Amino acid sequence: MTQPENKTTLDNGIRILTNNMPHSRSVSMGVLVNVGARDELLTESGLSHFIEHMLFKGTNKRSAFQIAKEFDALGGNTNAFTSMETTCYHAKVITSHTETMADLLSDIFLNSAFDPEEVEKEKPVIIQEIGMVEENPEDYIHVLTGQCCWGDNPLGSSVLGTRENILGFDTDKIKDYFIHRYQPQRTVISIAGNIEHNHILDIVGPAFESLERGSGFPNRITSEVKPGVNVYEKDLEQVHICVSMKGLPLTDQKRYAFSLLNTLIGGNMSSRLFQEIRERRGLAYSVYSFISSYVDTGMLGAYVAVDPSNAVEAADVIIREISRIKEHAVDSGELKDAIEYSKGCLLLASESTDNQMFRQAQNEIHFGRFVPLDEVISDIESVKEEDILNLARNLFDPDNLAITILGPVSGEKQFKNLLAI
Numbered sequence: 001m002t003q004p005e006n007k008t009t010l011d012n013g014i015r016i017l018t019n020n021m022p023h024s025r026s027v028s029m030g031v032l033v034n035v036g037a038r039d040e041l042l043t044e045s046g047l048s049h050f051i052e053h054m055l056f057k058g059t060n061k062r063s064a065f066q067i068a069k070e071f072d073a074l075g076g077n078t079n080a081f082t083s084m085e086t087t088c089y090h091a092k093v094i095t096s097h098t099e100t101m102a103d104l105l106s107d108i109f110l111n112s113a114f115d116p117e118e119v120e121k122e123k124p125v126i127i128q129e130i131g132m133v134e135e136n137p138e139d140y141i142h143v144l145t146g147q148c149c150w151g152d153n154p155l156g157s158s159v160l161g162t163r164e165n166i167l168g169f170d171t172d173k174i175k176d177y178f179i180h181r182y183q184p185q186r187t188v189i190s191i192a193g194n195i196e197h198n199h200i201l202d203i204v205g206p207a208f209e210s211l212e213r214g215s216g217f218p219n220r221i222t223s224e225v226k227p228g229v230n231v232y233e234k235d236l237e238q239v240h241i242c243v244s245m246k247g248l249p250l251t252d253q254k255r256y257a258f259s260l261l262n263t264l265i266g267g268n269m270s271s272r273l274f275q276e277i278r279e280r281r282g283l284a285y286s287v288y289s290f291i292s293s294y295v296d297t298g299m300l301g302a303y304v305a306v307d308p309s310n311a312v313e314a315a316d317v318i319i320r321e322i323s324r325i326k327e328h329a330v331d332s333g334e335l336k337d338a339i340e341y342s343k344g345c346l347l348l349a350s351e352s353t354d355n356q357m358f359r360q361a362q363n364e365i366h367f368g369r370f371v372p373l374d375e376v377i378s379d380i381e382s383v384k385e386e387d388i389l390n391l392a393r394n395l396f397d398p399d400n401l402a403i404t405i406l407g408p409v410s411g412e413k414q415f416k417n418l419l420a421i
Contacts, residue, residue: 031188071091084154141404325388342380
């Protein structure tokens with residue numbers, strides 16, 4: 001009987017992972033590299049994301065149009081993303097197109113030309129992308145929150161970089177960064193669907209074995225969330241608010257309690273913030289909490305968008321609800337509902353080849369192994385009321401809160417007063 005999860009490590013350090021889902025009609029493949037925006041110097045900010053764009057702009061044997069046309073002809077989905085710690089190139093197709101998909105992803109990753117003409121054409125595209133984020137207040141408040149919370153640390157930079165940097169990038173700089181950062185030892189090829197491991201090795205292994213091992217990857221600098229109130233005045237219809245505080249790293253032993261804490265605070269429609277701010281007070285349409293966790297640090301935050309006249313009240317409710325959860329243990333029924341919600345989301349996601357592909361790759365990058373769903377569910381179910389209480393008491397400190405405000409607000413004094421609770 002074939003094992004559902006398999007792993008092979010090539011001589012150069014590249015890890016190839018497969019998850020056999022025999023009842024699926026699709027296959028998802030991703031090439032994930034443990035490199036992201038936090039690995040860039042200030043003058044390099046935006047390079048990882050720029051490379052993400054350039055890998056679809058032509059190889060030694062395919063033009064940008066041919067790459068787009070061949071991917072489209074597969075009838076599936078292809079995309080890429082850059083985060084603070086990961087860059088990923090991925091696709092999903094029906095099973096019969098597995099080999100073609102693998103050839104295309106291998107070609108763009110291994111043989112991209114970084115043609116100077118294509119580099120220049122892509123600069124205004126990325127600058128427009130930066131503008132789109134800045135003109136979307138809900139997106140932009142999260143960029144500003146990162147800057148306020150992490151300060152000069154690379155975690156505080158936008159993944160997209162700056163306009164000045166984008167205009168200054170050239171082919172040589174892009175190639176040099178790609179060669180020195182995108183090392184085989186930091187690369188994982190993950191495939192999930194109706195596939196067989198040895199067959200995947202046959203069609204993927206020979207191409208990726210050609211990469212030479214890298215050396216000398218720069219250390220990541222750990223940072224803690226910086227407290228304070230930061231107001232960005234802008235003529236908008238709403239005031240957008242993010243309250244943020246210390247969180248946990250991705251691999252922390254208390255990560256499941258941390259996830260449940262987020263669910264209880266503002267992770268779904270029955271959460272405390274959603275019920276108090278939207279349902280009881282009618283202050284906002286959009287309100288939620290979120291987690292930003294990295295390999296060595298993390299943040300817990302809450303977002304709301306409200307009428308300017310309700311900005312102080314909404315921020316006050318967020319702070320008081322977060323404070324309340326550290327003062328009184330959560331009800332056993334409330335915690336049970338959060339646990340069931342988390343289990344449901346996890347199990348439903350497990351039916352997707354995309355989610356299984358991403359999940360096994362992230363587990364390999366962060367834990368060096370496949371983490372069975374049963375193990376995760378067991379750990380979620382083991383979280384107790386006192387675990388939530390102790391974690392909330394450890395993380396929540398009014399002196400370490402950060403509040404970021406974007407919109408028609410004058411001054412920060414009224415928000416600073418909220419921290420004196």
